[in-house]
Amino acid sequence: MPLPTVDTKSDISVIHLLPNVLTICAICAGLTAIRFGYQGDFETAVRLILLACVLDGIDGRLARMLGCDSPVGAELDSLADFLNFGVAPVLILHHWALQDFRSAGWIAVLCYTICCVLRLARFNVNSRLDKTDKPASDSGYFIGVPSPAGAVLVMLPMFVSFLFSDLPIAPPAVIATYIGVIGLLMISRLPTYSFKNVSIARKYATYLLLGAVLMAAALLTYLWATLVLFSLVYLVGLARAFQLDRKSRKTEG
Template sequence: MSKPPPTKKRSVPVFLLLPNLMTVMAICAGLTAIRFAYEGNYETSVRLILVACILDGLDGRLARLMKAESPIGAELDSLADFVNFGVAPVLILYSWTLHDFGGAGWIAVLTYAICCVLRLARFNVSNRLGAEGHSSDYFVGIPSPAGAVLVLLPMVVSFALSGAPVTSPVVTAIYVCIIGLLMISRIPTYSFKNVVVDQRNTKFVLLGTVLLVAALLTYLWTTLALLSVAYIGLVLWGLKTEYLSKKPRT
């Protein structure tokens, strides 16, 4: 009986693993955020979710830049998004205030998490089919990283207004469900991926970016709260646009 031919070993340059390594680091940040939340260190938890958002924004772009895209990387990125943006934020909120609402608070957690996984599944299928339902300048519904930041807005506001009372668990639960439903909605939300700037205005963009980073480093919670409110305004504008596009003309 002949032996099967030996499998050929494939060598992969270590630097090509960097995008996947960033994705794994993002998962570690999300899971560690849950740990700090249940230890009562909520500000660190939210900071780690923000780190996960940054890593999520960088790993895919780095993979495309290095031409290191792979099916495993795509699946790993999707799983990381569910952990970091579908599970970690609402578990942090559950530890913070939703547990005071009993079973209804847990239902809000489940609602948000299921909406997030449905949104990710729809996004993955749309990518494979090459159709999102709107132009490439828009997402369909709120993307999961934005949803994670928005759902933490009650905590961020309480950090910005130090000494302010914690938001009612009933209000927080309703807010969590609304953000979850917005993720699976058909509302077009601007993606910012194809933003172009006139060459003459690049200096203003650079200055604005520097000022924004400085504000985040100096007044993190206030700046993050204002950015979240501004994004909600964009979502409402998208809702108005969607409504007008379906409104029959007389």
């Protein structure tokens, strides 16, 4: 009696599942961040959102390195981005500072979340159609603020509060307005720099590695101060990009 044959096409290497495992871990981090936020442990909640950002930066690159990127993985990553960067940060912010602002605070939350899902939908469609919203090798730019960067920027008031614990929290109206502005930046046509295609001369690689080590050390040692600094630098870069974009439009006109 012949032995049954094994359909090897149905087999998959365990290592090829690792990117999806990281994406699911990011989802777990985002959900757990919401839990800690509603329990009042806001610092832990924010740290979990930051962990989700790190995992988001790893899973896609790992999938491409292993040659196992798939439509399922891409959809899973997009859903994780919406939860971790479009829902969790603003729910935590709402519970942190907007509880007494009633309807206006919730409108700001809805504005940010809808902007995030529209930004992700636009990016996904244009990526499939290979249009300009996908960072091309010759452009090095995103169109609008990416959702992970938006999540970090929208939590800037919390970073400042954690860094300067003696200062009062900003007025709810200011925080709600800020949330709405960050949401609009995500769906804007503003070109924002993408670091995915950055290349440097080989002779400077050592300095880049040293800078990465120092950055990691700063994040581990002075987390809130480093995040405040990074967020402010990013906002200044956005303002500069806005000026250059307006100038280029006037030149073309």
